[in-house]
Amino acid sequence: xxxxxxxxxxxxxxxxxxxxxxxxxxxxxxxxxxxxxxxxxxxxxxxxxxxxxxxxxxxxxxxxxxxxxxxxxxxxxxxxxxxxxxxxxxxxxxxxxxxxxxxxxxxxxxxxxxxxxxxxxxxxxxxxxxxxxxxxxxxxxxxxxxxxxxxxxxxxxxxxxxxxxxxxxxxxxxxxxxxxxxxxxxxxxxxxxxxxxxxxxxxxxxxxxxxxxxxxxxxxxxxxxxxxxxxxxxxxxxxxxxxxxxxxxxx
Amino acid sequence: xxxxxxxxxxxxxxxxxxxxxxxxxxxxxxxxxxxxxxxxxxxxxxxxxxxxxxxxxxxxxxxxxxxxxxxxxxxxxxxxxxxxxxxxxxxxxxxxxxxxxxxxxxxxxxxxxxxxxxxxxxxxxxxxxxxxxxxxxxxxxxxxxxxxxxxxxxxxxxxxxxxxxxxxxxxxxxxxxxxxxxxxxxxxxxxxxxxxxxxxxxxxxxxxxxxxxxxxxxxxxxxxxxxxxxxxxxxxxxxxxxxxxxxxxxxxxxxxxxxxxxxxxxxxxxxxxxxxxxxxxxxxxxxxx
Numbered sequence: 001x002x003x004x005x006x007x008x009x010x011x012x013x014x015x016x017x018x019x020x021x022x023x024x025x026x027x028x029x030x031x032x033x034x035x036x037x038x039x040x041x042x043x044x045x046x047x048x049x050x051x052x053x054x055x056x057x058x059x060x061x062x063x064x065x066x067x068x069x070x071x072x073x074x075x076x077x078x079x080x081x082x083x084x085x086x087x088x089x090x091x092x093x094x095x096x097x098x099x100x101x102x103x104x105x106x107x108x109x110x111x112x113x114x115x116x117x118x119x120x121x122x123x124x125x126x127x128x129x130x131x132x133x134x135x136x137x138x139x140x141x142x143x144x145x146x147x148x149x150x151x152x153x154x155x156x157x158x159x160x161x162x163x164x165x166x167x168x169x170x171x172x173x174x175x176x177x178x179x180x181x182x183x184x185x186x187x188x189x190x191x192x193x194x195x196x197x198x199x200x201x202x203x204x205x206x207x208x209x210x211x212x213x214x215x216x217x218x219x220x221x222x223x224x225x226x227x228x229x230x231x232x233x234x235x236x237x238x239x240x241x242x243x244x245x246x247x248x249x250x251x
Numbered sequence: 252x253x254x255x256x257x258x259x260x261x262x263x264x265x266x267x268x269x270x271x272x273x274x275x276x277x278x279x280x281x282x283x284x285x286x287x288x289x290x291x292x293x294x295x296x297x298x299x300x301x302x303x304x305x306x307x308x309x310x311x312x313x314x315x316x317x318x319x320x321x322x323x324x325x326x327x328x329x330x331x332x333x334x335x336x337x338x339x340x341x342x343x344x345x346x347x348x349x350x351x352x353x354x355x356x357x358x359x360x361x362x363x364x365x366x367x368x369x370x371x372x373x374x375x376x377x378x379x380x381x382x383x384x385x386x387x388x389x390x391x392x393x394x395x396x397x398x399x400x401x402x403x404x405x406x407x408x409x410x411x412x413x414x415x416x417x418x419x420x421x422x423x424x425x426x427x428x429x430x431x432x433x434x435x436x437x438x439x440x441x442x443x444x445x446x447x448x449x450x451x452x453x454x455x456x457x458x459x460x461x462x463x464x465x466x467x468x469x470x471x472x473x474x475x476x477x478x479x480x481x482x483x484x485x486x487x488x489x490x491x492x493x494x495x496x497x498x499x500x501x502x503x504x505x506x507x508x509x510x511x512x513x514x515x516x517x518x519x520x521x522x523x524x525x526x527x528x529x530x531x532x533x534x535x536x537x538x539x540x
Contacts, residue, residue, distance in 0.1 A: 154353035154380040248410030
């Protein structure tokens with residue numbers, strides 16, 4: 001109840017600031033009020049184009065993130081299990097990781113065959129690093145006792161990877177997947193704002209250039225909502241795999 | 252609760268499944284032939300085990316007793332196949348030990364159950380790895396869980412169980428492969444005194460059923476005397492075998508044995524040797540620091 005109240009106070013402040021054109025360092029005279037935004041949202045929600053934008057963003061997230069999960073986990077496991085693989089892959093990771101995905105935009109546009117693929121590439125890069133790093137970290141923490149136990153029970157290397165290494169790394173991998181989803185959205189938006197013809201980032205930015213200010217705020221809220229929704233989906237999808245951890249914490 | 256602490260003998264005697272990968276009778280002869288185990292450390296080579304020789308007969312229960320850090324676990328790990336001797340060889344039924352294998356079941360001190368598998372999945376793991384189908388593995392697991400009195404906890408995750416219960420699952424899991432040798436590395440070391448003595452009695456009951464060869468690492472003299480046919484005493488670092496003490500106490504043994512004079516005689520013999528070695532280990536540590 002207090003939380004809803006707190007939000008209502010903020011909405012009221014926003015309403016007053018924009019109706020009376022509050023102007024002290026931060027200017028509210030160009031910011032549409034909550035009622036205007038609400039009305040515009042209803043209008044958008046019944047227009048087909050709005051969903052086309054959402055669909056394009058979600059499609060890019062799905063492609064880029066799916067690719068990042070597979071690549072990230074495979075690379076991470078290889079690096080965690082093999083010294084040689086780590087020596088080969090780690091220098092690339094160390095050099096590329098500090099470069100924000102946004103900084104890749106110009107080069108991505110030059111390199112990739114289409115705008116669509118350059119945005120997907122940038123989103124992929126954003127999601128990839130947290131997933132790789134967390135996978136390596138999780139695999140590094142494999143319990144030696146459990147590996148020994150598995151060996152003495154007759155497990156092959158493949159079986160140890162499947163039954164010991166991966167499940168042990170999973171909590172860390174899932175944390176990486178959730179962070180990766182957040183960074184994926186961040187990178188997607190940057191990509192869509194700068195290049196692109198569809199997508200919720202494009203929707204938001206073109207609202208600014210076309211002086212359709214209420215749509216800016218709708219775009220922002222939708223981005224936040226979809227980002228949270230996707231992170232929630234990742235966590236929910238992984239929850240059954242981590243049931244052992246939850247049950248252990250209860251006792 | 253009491254019912255879960257008792258051993259369910261009927262469960263094993265009936266053997267309601269077909270999985271029985273090897274005959275254990277007459278198997279499980281361990282020969283350790285003058286082995287050295289030297290580890291490379293940052294301060295140069297460290298001899299953990301020196302010139303150790305040991306013959307263990309099938310179905311014999313032998314304890315390795317010594318002060319902590321004396322290399323008794325290392326010696327056991329060479330039998331398990333985790334550590335290769337720098338010199339000498341380890342044979343199991345005449346075959347050189349090269350790798351770990353399901354013919355030598357391991358029970359560790361703690362935290363050795365797969366936390367992401369249920370109790371039953373843990374016990375079923377060995378048979379699954381041996382290639383029996385999942386239904387058969389499930390049936391083997393049920394048998395052995397019932398043996399250690401934990402059928403009720405089949406679907407529980409290990410972290411929800413007490414330390415003693417976890418160790419019983421560990422024993423069930425090692426036995427589910429019908430190993431000819433059971434290697435136990437201070438399996439009750441992390442348990443409280445009451446649980447430990449109960450576990451010791453349980454273990455003897457189980458062993459009397461399976462008659463595996465048991466190699467049992469401990470630094471607890473009472474435990475070694477109570478359980479063993481023979482106690483092999485190791486010296487402080489580098490680990491040498493300094494005594495081989497037969498324990499001719501009648502079986503089946505119960506906790507009442509601990510107060511008999513026969514028990515005390517054997518205990519006194521071990522105590523003198525261990526005290527000497529512990530003092531030596533102490534001095535070594537003081538010199539090192």
